[in-house]
Every structure is written in structure tokens, then in C-alpha cells.
Amino acid sequence: MSKTIKPLRPASPNPGFGAEITGIDPRAINDAGFEAIRQAWIAHQVLLFRGQSLSDHDLIAFSRRFGALDHAPVQENGQRFVHGLPEIYIVSNVVEDGVAIGSLGAGEAAWHSDMSYLAEPPKASMLYALEIPPSGGHTSFCDMYAAFDSLPDSLRARAIGRRVKHDGTYNSGGYIRQGVTPSDDPREAPGTLHPLVCTHPESGRRTLYLGRRRMAWIEGMDLPESEAFLDQLWAYATAPALCFTHRWRVGDLVLWDNRCTMHRRDPFDASARRIMHRTQIKGAAPPAA
Ligand code: OGA
Ligand code: MN
Numbered sequence: 001m002s003k004t005i006k007p008l009r010p011a012s013p014n015p016g017f018g019a020e021i022t023g024i025d026p027r028a029i030n031d032a033g034f035e036a037i038r039q040a041w042i043a044h045q046v047l048l049f050r051g052q053s054l055s056d057h058d059l060i061a062f063s064r065r066f067g068a069l070d071h072a073p074v075q076e077n078g079q080r081f082v083h084g085l086p087e088i089y090i091v092s093n094v095v096e097d098g099v100a101i102g103s104l105g106a107g108e109a110a111w112h113s114d115m116s117y118l119a120e121p122p123k124a125s126m127l128y129a130l131e132i133p134p135s136g137g138h139t140s141f142c143d144m145y146a147a148f149d150s151l152p153d154s155l156r157a158r159a160i161g162r163r164v165k166h167d168g169t170y171n172s173g174g175y176i177r178q179g180v181t182p183s184d185d186p187r188e189a190p191g192t193l194h195p196l197v198c199t200h201p202e203s204g205r206r207t208l209y210l211g212r213r214r215m216a217w218i219e220g221m222d223l224p225e226s227e228a229f230l231d232q233l234w235a236y237a238t239a240p241a242l243c244f245t246h247r248w249r250v251g252d253l254v255l256w257d258n259r260c261t262m263h264r265r266d267p268f269d270a271s272a273r274r275i276m277h278r279t280q281i282k283g284a285a286p287p288a289a
Pocket of ligand 2: 112113114263
């Protein structure tokens with residue numbers, strides 16, 4: 001079995017974004033094999049490994065090669081997702097015996113990078129598909145290096161040196177975080193300020209860091225100015241030409257870099273089942289460009 005790295009969309013306007021790795025078993029890679037994967041991940045931002053069969057322990061062990069793991073956000077009912085494995089986050093609409101086994105449901109999920117409300121957000125997330133609905137539920141990714149590069153000079157100059165508030169009202173599932181009093185004024189809402197333009201610590205490239213649109217605020221701007229500026233930035237960040245959509249198969253494992261990508265999920269039929277297990281790899285405070 002020899003390893004290959006091939007772009008997911010070689011003919012797209014953004015061919016370097018996303019790659020599939022074939023011919024490796026994440027449960028049995030040596031240090032040299034791992035280093036090649038790590039470099040491919042830094043170069044391509046999103047990696048796909050198809051046809052895997054991983055237990056939660058395998059998923060955790062492979063994820064740990066990239067660094068220590070964050071615990072998953074606590075579920076809206078205050079419970080952990082998998083007893084004894086706080087690293088595992090379950091993304092699912094499945095309800096068993098009246099209890100949701102995961103977060104995110106079946107509705108549309110808005111563009112975001114994971115857990116950006118933390119001072120030190122996870123640098124990466126790994127998502128593994130266990131059950132997939134017959135249609136819908138695809139996940140799209142956008143390239144935040146390309147987004148930064150596509151900004152007109154005037155917007156770029158306005159963005160550099162600014163900080164943006166990443167709302168801390170809601171968790172990744174869209175539920176109010178424990179102990180938080182919601183406010184509908186983004187200036188007053190709880191959250192974390194991060195540089196709007198960051199330097200990726202491993203690639204050295206500049207990237208836009210937006211996190212989520214809801215309740216975001218550009219520090220120092222009045223609300224209408226901040227809203228208008230954010231709307232402009234978001235339009236560049238999510239321009240379809242620079243994004244791609246991954247159509248899941250059972251056994252797909254996708255690793256993305258939260259520092260230079262965002263993702264979103266399409267809705268799917270709520271009567272169909274979708275079960276994904278995720279880990280999140282610890283990161284550092286995003287450094288300003
Ligand atoms: C995630 C996430 C979307 C999806 O796991 O962080 O946003 O398609 N998932 O399941
Ligand atoms: Mn996510």
C-alpha cells in the first residue's frame with residue numbers, strides 16, 4: 001500500500017485547497033509517514049481519508065499525533081457525549097430513548113470555525129463518518145488564505161490590526177452556553193477578541209479569522225459600521241469559487257485546520273440518521289499578522 005496525496009479538486013479555481021490521502025492506515029503509521037501527512041495538512045488545509053474503520057480510541061490516538069486534544073464542548077443537557085471519553089464530540093440528529101446522542105441536529109449549520117470563542121481555539125478538528133443520510137448533509141469548506149488574498153486593498157488595509165469579537169453566547173450546537181446571559185448587542189455579548197488577520201504559525205501565511213457571523217463585532221467600530229464591514233468580509237470569505245463541498249461516505253475521515261478554513265453543513269431529512277464523531281486538537285491564541 002503506497003501513500004498518495006492528490007488534490008480533491010484539481011480543476012477548480014483553487015486547486016491546492018483540499019487533498020485526499022490514500023494508501024495509509026491511520027492506526028498504523030510510523031513517524032515518517034505521520035510527518036508526510038502533517039505537511040500535506042499544512043499545505044492543503046483539509047485532508048480526506050476514505051474507507052476507514054476506526055473505533056473512538058483509534059480516532060483519539062490518530063488525533064493525538066497532531067497534539068494534545070481539547071475536551072468536546074459539553075452537550076446542551078450538561079452531559080458528555082461518550083462516557084469516559086471527553087475528547088469525543090458527537091455530531092448527530094439521532095435521538096435514542098428520548099435523549100439526543102449528539103449536537104447540531106438536522107437543520108442547516110452556518111459557516112464557522114470550531115470553538116473560536118475560546119482564547120486558545122482548537123487548531124484542528126477531525127470528523128469521522130459512521131452513518132450518513134441518503135441525501136444532503138454534505139459539508140462545505142472555505143479557504144481563509146484565499147479569502148484574505150482576494151480582498152481588495154482597501155478592505156485588507158482596514159482589516160489588518162483590527163480585532164473581532166467571537167461570540168461566546170452559544171456553543172457549537174447553537175445552544176446557550178452554561179452560565180451565560182445572552183444579549184442581543186454584539187458589543188456587550190460575552191465573547192473573545194481575536195486578531196481579524198492572523199499569521200498561521202506553521203505556514204507563515206496570512207489568513208482572515210472570522211469564526212462565526214452571528215453576534216460578531218469589530219472592536220472599536222460602532223454597530224452599523226461593524227455590521228457593514230463584516231458583511232463585506234464574509235462575502236469574500238464564502239465566495240463559492242474558493243469553497244468546495246465534501247459528500248460523505250461512511251468511513252470517511254476529514255481533518256481540517258480551523259486557523260485557515262471555515263466549514264458548514266447542508267441540512268438533511270430529519271427522519272434520516274447522521275452520526276459523526278469528532279475530536280478537536282488544542283491550539284494556541286491566534287497570532288496577529
Ligand atoms: C463540526 C461540524 C459539520 C458537519 O463537526 O465541527 O461543524 O457537517 N460539523 O457535521
Ligand atoms: Mn464545526
